[in-house]
Amino acid sequence: MDLKIFTEGKNDSRAIIFIHGFPFDHLMWRNQISVIKSNNFCISYDIRGLGESPAGDGQYSIESFVDDLEEVIKFLKLNKPIICGLSMGGYIALRAMERNQDLYKALILCDTKSSADTDAAKINRAGGIKKINNEGVKAYVDEFIPNCFSKKSISKIEKDYNEIIGRAEKLNPIGVKGCLLAMACRTDTSKFLSQIQIPVLLIGGEDDTLTPPDVMKEMASKINDSIFKIVKNAGHLSPVENPEDFNQYLIEFLNESNNR
Numbered sequence: 001m002d003l004k005i006f007t008e009g010k011n012d013s014r015a016i017i018f019i020h021g022f023p024f025d026h027l028m029w030r031n032q033i034s035v036i037k038s039n040n041f042c043i044s045y046d047i048r049g050l051g052e053s054p055a056g057d058g059q060y061s062i063e064s065f066v067d068d069l070e071e072v073i074k075f076l077k078l079n080k081p082i083i084c085g086l087s088m089g090g091y092i093a094l095r096a097m098e099r100n101q102d103l104y105k106a107l108i109l110c111d112t113k114s115s116a117d118t119d120a121a122k123i124n125r126a127g128g129i130k131k132i133n134n135e136g137v138k139a140y141v142d143e144f145i146p147n148c149f150s151k152k153s154i155s156k157i158e159k160d161y162n163e164i165i166g167r168a169e170k171l172n173p174i175g176v177k178g179c180l181l182a183m184a185c186r187t188d189t190s191k192f193l194s195q196i197q198i199p200v201l202l203i204g205g206e207d208d209t210l211t212p213p214d215v216m217k218e219m220a221s222k223i224n225d226s227i228f229k230i231v232k233n234a235g236h237l238s239p240v241e242n243p244e245d246f247n248q249y250l251i252e253f254l255n256e257s258n259n260r
Contacts, residue, residue, distance in 0.1 A: 001071060001072070001075045001233065002053070002054055003044045003045050003046065003047075003048060003053045003054075003068055003071075003072065004026075004045060004051060004052035004053045005042065005043065005044075005045040005047070005072060006026055006043070006044045006078070007042065007043050007044065007074070007076070008011065008033050008041075009036075009037040009042050010036065010040045010041060011041050011076075013039060013040050013041045014039075014040050014041065014080070014082070014105075014254075014258065015040070015041045015076075015078045015080075015082070015257060016030065016036070016040050016041070016043065016083075016084060016254075017040065017044075017045075017069070017073070017078075017081050017083045017084065018033070018043065018044040018084050018085075018089075019044045019045075019046050019047070019069065019083065019084065019088050019090075019092050019093055020044070020047065020051075020086060020088075020089050020185065021086040021087030021088050021090075021111070021148075022050070022087060022179050022180075023048075023050060023144070023145075023168050023170045023171055023176050023179065024050065024051075024089040024167075024168065024237075025046050025051030025052070025113070025140055025167060026044035026045055026052055026162065026166070027051075028038040028047050028052055028086070028237065028239065028240055029042075029044050029084075029166070029182070029239065031236060031239060031240065031243035031246075031247070032084075032243065032246070032247060032250060035243075035247050035251070036247075036250070036251065036254065038095070040254070043072065043076060043078075043081070045072055046066070046092075046234070046247045047068070047088070047092075047179070048060060048065065048068055048082075048173075048178075048220070049172065049175025049176065049178045049223070050175055050177055050179065051167075051171075052173060052221070053175075053181075055172040055174040055175035055178065056174075057174070057178075058174035058177055058178035058181075059178065059181075060178040060179060060181065060182040061181075061182050061185060062092060062095050062182050062183070062185070062186040063090055063135060063184075063185070064182070065092045065098060065182065066092055066095050066096045069083075069096055069116055069178060070096070070103070070140035071143075072215050073103065075142060079097075080103065080104060080105040080158075081103075082103060082104065082105050082106040082107070082108065082257070083096065083097075083104055083106075083107055083108070084108035084110065084250075084252070085109060085110065085112065086110040086111050086112060086180075086189060086238075086239065087106070087110070087111050087112050087210070087211065087236065088112075088179065088183055089104035089110075089112070090109045090111070090112025090113070091183065091186050091189075092101045092112060093107060093108075093109065093112075093178030094109070094114055094147065094189040094192070096184070097188060097189075097196060098189050098192045098193070100106075101195075101196060101197065101198060101232070104166060104200060105199075105257070106197060106198050106199040106200070106201075106253075106257040107196065107198060107199070107200045107201070108200075108201045108202075108203070108253065109200065109201070109202045109203070109219070110202075110204070110238060110239060111203070111204050111205055111208050111210070111211050111216070111237070111238055112187045112191040112211055112216075113211045113216070113219065114192075114193055114219055115187065115188055115190055116186055116187060116188040117184050117186065118184065119162045121184070122184045125180045125181070125183060125184040126171050126184070127146060128140055128144070128180050129177045129180055129181070131143070132173050132176060132177055133177075136173065137162070137168075137169060137170075137171050137173045137176055138169040139154070139170075139232060140176065141168040141171070141176075142169070142231065143166060145164065145165050145168060147204055147209065147210065147236075148235055148237050149161065149235045149236070149241060150205060150207035150208075150233060150234050150235035150241060151207075152234075153206065153234055153235065153242065154235055156233075156241075157240065158242060159255055161242060163212070163244070164173070164237075164240070165175035171193040174197045183234070186207065190219075193219060193222040193223050194222050194223070194228075195222070196197070196213065196224065199221050199225070199226075199227075199253070199256070199257040200220075200225075200226040200227070201226070201227045201228075201229070201249065201252075201253040202216050202219060202223075202226060202228045203216075203222045203228075203229050203230075203231060203237045203238060203239075203249055204214075204216040204226070204228075204229075204230060205230075205234030205236060205238035206230050206231065206232050206233070206234065206237065207233070207234060207235045207239060207243075208229065208234070208235050208236045208238070209235065209236070210235075210236045211233050212238065213230050213231075216228060229249040231245050231246050231249070232245060232257070
């Protein structure tokens with residue numbers, strides 16, 4: 001397994017796989033894992049091309065990212081893990097569910113959406129690739145990442161905010177561009193939402209401009225018996241911006257799904 005995988009907790013406990021967003025890494029989940037690891041086997045990993053995982057040739061797709069997720073499950077010999085994905089991690093989680101939801105016990109979708117990119121969004125991704133080619137990764141992430149945060153939270157988590165930008169600035173441009181291409185080419189999983197049969201929690205930041213609460217609420221309305229929660233004072237990175245409220249919703253859902 002060439003992906004960089006991180007585990008915490010006892011491997012005989014309930015397994016939860018955390019899939020980070022773009023252009024971030026596994027560390028975005030540290031405030032969640034530190035709280036729940038005593039009762040769960042927590043797995044996070046760097047998506048191919050991001051963090052410490054290899055970039056390879058940069059020819060990615062959401063399909064190949066789901067292949068990687070399934071390889072993580074096989075490699076760690078996990079039995080029906082819960083998957084928790086944010087943004088691009090949510091795209092991966094939804095497609096993984098569509099391919100074989102029997103592999104999973106429950107699903108947590110954070111600040112994400114089931115729809116594919118519009119033409120305008122695809123053009124915007126292409127613009128991001130062009131910017132990286134012309135100006136480098138640093139210029140791209142310095143422009144993109146501030147849009148992922150609520151203005152209310154930046155000053156409160158200034159250290160984490162600066163660390164996140166600093167790590168993203170050092171990413172391999174091949175990996176970042178590959179992820180942009182994968183997201184632009186992803187399929188629409190909206191029609192599958194009504195077919196999900198396992199417990200689902202949807203969480204979104206109240207100030208998220210990339211995947212607004214109304215978008216996630218609409219998704220929740222299509223998923224049977226799903227739970228939808230809004231994280232106050234948070235944008236697109238709700239588990240980072242307001243971990244206290246996010247963790248409360250997470251723990252409540254884990255306790256409830258454990259009884260099903």
